[in-house]
Amino acid sequence: MRAIWPLLSLFVALLAVSPAAAQTRDRCQDGEEQWAGQAFANAISVYSLEWSPFGSQEWGWETYLPLIQKELGTECAPTTPVFAEALSRLQARYNLPATGVFDQPTFQVLRGVWQERRPFIMARVNGGPCPDPPPLNQLGYLVAEEEHADRLTRLLRRDVLDAYRRMVAAARAEVPEVARDHELLQIFSGFRDPEADAARCAEQGNCDGVRRAVCSPHRTGTAIDLYVGQIEGLGVDSTNPASRQHMTRGAAYRWLVQNAGRFGFVPYVYEPWHWEWVGER
Numbered sequence: 687m688r689a690i691w692p693l694l695s696l697f698v699a700l701l702a703v704s705p706a707a708a709q710t711r712d713r714c715q716d717g718e719e720q721w722a723g724q725a726f727a728n729a730i731s732v733y734s735l736e737w738s739p740f741g742s743q744e745w746g747w748e749t750y751l752p753l754i755q756k757e758l759g760t761e762c763a764p765t766t767p768v769f770a771e772a773l774s775r776l777q778a779r780y781n782l783p784a785t786g787v788f789d790q791p792t793f794q795v796l797r798g799v800w801q802e803r804r805p806f807i808m809a810r811v812n813g814g815p816c817p818d819p820p821p822l823n824q825l826g827y828l829v830a831e832e833e834h835a836d837r838l839t840r841l842l843r844r845d846v847l848d849a850y851r852r853m854v855a856a857a858r859a860e861v862p863e864v865a866r867d868h869e870l871l872q873i874f875s876g877f878r879d880p881e882a883d884a885a886r887c888a889e890q891g892n893c894d895g896v897r898r899a900v901c902s903p904h905r906t907g908t909a910i911d912l913y914v915g916q917i918e919g920l921g922v923d924s925t926n927p928a929s930r931q932h933m934t935r936g937a938a939y940r941w942l943v944q945n946a947g948r949f950g951f952v953p954y955v956y957e958p959w960h961w962e963w964v965g966e967r
Contacts, residue, residue, distance in 0.1 A: 832850075
């Protein structure tokens with residue numbers, strides 16, 4: 687009798703699939719004959735690829751999947767032929783072998799594309815000086831319900847704060863999980879005074895260019911660190927691979943990937959919580 691239960695569970699799950707979900711599933715299988723092998727390769731590597739995209743070893747690339755899907759313009763899973771075909775088109779666009787199989791050279795190109803959308807970073811790459819912080823009269827205070835318990839600062843440039851508020855209102859209207867949990871998308875770091883940031887950086891010994899840069903975008907008042915979930919026992923900004931993967935699986939982060947650009951915000955791929963305002967387009 688026990689052997690029957692897995693089959694019954696699968697049957698019930700199939701019956702529970704909504705018509706819309708079934709249509710998406712079927713659509714993502716288009717081109718199965720041509721791209722089945724590539725889809726199979728992606729299905730394996732998305733969980734098992736051993737690599738070090740940011741210095742520390744990671745397994746799989748699921749953490750970066752929401753951003754990759756956004757770039758490909760598909761909601762299809764990496765296990766599907768449609769994902770593989772879309773990936774091949776992107777690879778061809780950037781003069782990479784159009785294999786349709788995810789690999790490290792493809793990720794490095796995508797990483798460069800994402801970084802180029804961060805004006806602060808590009809200015810630094812091109813040798814620009816570290817910008818001065820904005821005048822105090824351009825900074826506004828967060829209200830209590832916008833502040834996360836682990837916050838470092840409660841200031842943000844006024845135009846950025848306005849965009850943030852409109853973005854959160856939209857997220858709560860569109861995402862039931864965010865509407866239910868007002869901790870999601872609260873800010874735990876906004877504007878950071880450069881001198882105070884440098885002192886804290888030296889005290890904590892994490893001035894390594896990843897956790898807290900000596901010239902941080904937070905000094906501009908346009909960068910925000912948002913609460914997008916956490917693993918119990920790990921911090922809201924833990925760079926542990928399991929922590930970052932957990933964050934990117936959440937509804938808040940996935941909504942941000944698809945919608946934050948509407949309000950002028952772009953992501954930093956390594957830190958799911960870190961978003962920078964570049965102006966609405």
